[in-house]
Amino acid sequence: MKPSDTQRPGPAGLARPAARGPLLPAIAVATVCLVAVGVLGTFSMRGFGRVPFSVPSWPWYFSWPSYLFWSPGLDGPAAVVALPLVLLAAAGLVWLALVSGLPRALRLAGSLAAVLVLTLAVAALADGPAAWRAPLAFVGEYPDAVDQVGPIPTFLGEFPARVSSLPDYAAVHPPGATLFYVLVDRVWPGLDAAALATVVAGCLGLLVVAGLAHDELGEAGERWAVACWALAPVTVLYVATSADAMWAPVLAGGALAADRGLRRRSWWWTVAGGVLLWLASMLTFAAVLVLPFLAVRALATWAEGVGESPGDRAWRWVLRWAGATSAVVLGLAATLWLATGYDVVATVQAVQRFWSTAPGTQQRIWWVWAVADLVAFAAILGFPLAAALVVRLRDTARERAWGSFEAATLASLVVAAAWGHTRGEVERMWQFLVPFAVVIATRQLLRWRVSLPLVAGLLLAQAVAIEALFYTRW
Numbered sequence: 001m002k003p004s005d006t007q008r009p010g011p012a013g014l015a016r017p018a019a020r021g022p023l024l025p026a027i028a029v030a031t032v033c034l035v036a037v038g039v040l041g042t043f044s045m046r047g048f049g050r051v052p053f054s055v056p057s058w059p060w061y062f063s064w065p066s067y068l069f070w071s072p073g074l075d076g077p078a079a080v081v082a083l084p085l086v087l088l089a090a091a092g093l094v095w096l097a098l099v100s101g102l103p104r105a106l107r108l109a110g111s112l113a114a115v116l117v118l119t120l121a122v123a124a125l126a127d128g129p130a131a132w133r134a135p136l137a138f139v140g141e142y143p144d145a146v147d148q149v150g151p152i153p154t155f156l157g158e159f160p161a162r163v164s165s166l167p168d169y170a171a172v173h174p175p176g177a178t179l180f181y182v183l184v185d186r187v188w189p190g191l192d193a194a195a196l197a198t199v200v201a202g203c204l205g206l207l208v209v210a211g212l213a214h215d216e217l218g219e220a221g222e223r224w225a226v227a228c229w230a231l232a233p234v235t236v237l238y239v240a241t242s243a244d245a246m247w248a249p250v251l252a253g254g255a256l257a258a259d260r261g262l263r264r265r266s267w268w269w270t271v272a273g274g275v276l277l278w279l280a281s282m283l284t285f286a287a288v289l290v291l292p293f294l295a296v297r298a299l300a301t302w303a304e305g306v307g308e309s310p311g312d313r314a315w316r317w318v319l320r321w322a323g324a325t326s327a328v329v330l331g332l333a334a335t336l337w338l339a340t341g342y343d344v345v346a347t348v349q350a351v352q353r354f355w356s357t358a359p360g361t362q363q364r365i366w367w368v369w370a371v372a373d374l375v376a377f378a379a380i381l382g383f384p385l386a387a388a389l390v391v392r393l394r395d396t397a398r399e400r401a402w403g404s405f406e407a408a409t410l411a412s413l414v415v416a417a418a419w420g421h422t423r424g425e426v427e428r429m430w431q432f433l434v435p436f437a438v439v440i441a442t443r444q445l446l447r448w449r450v451s452l453p454l455v456a457g458l459l460l461a462q463a464v465a466i467e468a469l470f471y472t473r474w
Helices: 024-045 076-098 104-127 129-139 142-149 152-157 159-165 175-187 189-202 205-231 234-238 246-262 267-283 285-304 314-340 344-357 366-381 383-399 406-418 433-449 452-469
Strands: none
Touching: 024 246, 024 366, 024 383, 076 104, 076 175, 076 189, 076 205, 076 452, 104 129, 104 205, 104 452, 129 189, 142 189, 152 159, 152 175, 152 314, 159 344, 159 406, 175 189, 175 246, 189 205, 189 246, 205 234, 205 246, 205 433, 205 452, 234 366, 234 433, 246 267, 246 285, 246 314, 246 433, 267 285, 267 314, 285 314, 285 406, 285 433, 314 344, 366 383, 366 406, 366 433, 383 406, 383 433, 383 452, 406 433
16 A cells, blocks of 8 residues: 555545554454443343243344344355355455556446355355345335336325335335335346345445545545445345345435535536435435435535635535535425325325334334444444444544544434434444445544455454354344
């Protein structure tokens, strides 16, 4: 790595790398703390011995605060084929990250192919290719709604009235998520196609990580961040199993584009951000959780403009950017309403009525999960990344870098935890926040001047260990 690659100034004003940090002690502390919480949570769910491990873990006895169910086991024949693919894909990701001089497009294309192979191969360790479609085979998942849709414009116009009759997951999200699987089914019917489409869409999160890291860390930092995201347990285990991974790149991409529009004073990026944010709102209500990130960045831009000449004051651009972004989102929503009758307000009300009577996370105590969600997110991110993330956020607070990328990401994480809608299961629900967390962690790893193969090996080992010892459900 060239010294200049680690000295690129960032929004936090960190122009020089720090001295080599205590990487292994930091990872050891993070590992011990997070594993200890998981062990205590696992035993507490079983009443500290009142429910023996001979009783199957699924569906009740998960490893609090992580939504993991103790279920050791591998499919021997499948593992013989899948494990070499896992190692080859991981090695390819590390090689692409360490070799400089490759065209960016070729490197990203190769990384996309590698992460696709990696996620499918790790998922296959448990039950071969059948493991790919198993998550979507549950009653209430999106594919169950495919046959109920009919003409798409009619479905959109009648969506609020249809909510009560839809399968659970289709009923508690905007219609865009269901329509994704409808469109896939019309090209290639069946759960195999739905599963593979989910994985392919989820892997596109790599491009968002690359964009965020390129802006924050430069070219070398981008290469590292791409590899760390691809090998993080939260990516490896859930991109291949969770429908939430399908819309994560849209949410994160919307935040990336909108932030570029703000920081670069670009109308093109501003419009792109508005389009992606609208599309994200059609996929999941969690789209609102990127707003704290954008709010912090906007306030920081406003503050940076203090003292500028009257004709170039940043606050003018911030107001224009916010107005343009809102206009794009509201304009697209109004256009869809005029074209199909899709009513956003009626949809929110219908989903809220369904959600208020459905069994689920509302039975969990809010304040407990406000803390537990953050712990579970750090654990599944991967121990090396969790250690680096915590250290970087701590240093950000010490430096009072309140307008930095780190502070903006922390705002979204805290709001997500305090929101109350997400009480557990953040391993899949917070997929869209993973790119931001990985970029922050990568900044700290670069400051520590660590070995990427070491970090990659630790991340992959954790992902494979979880796959071998636990049932992840999604």
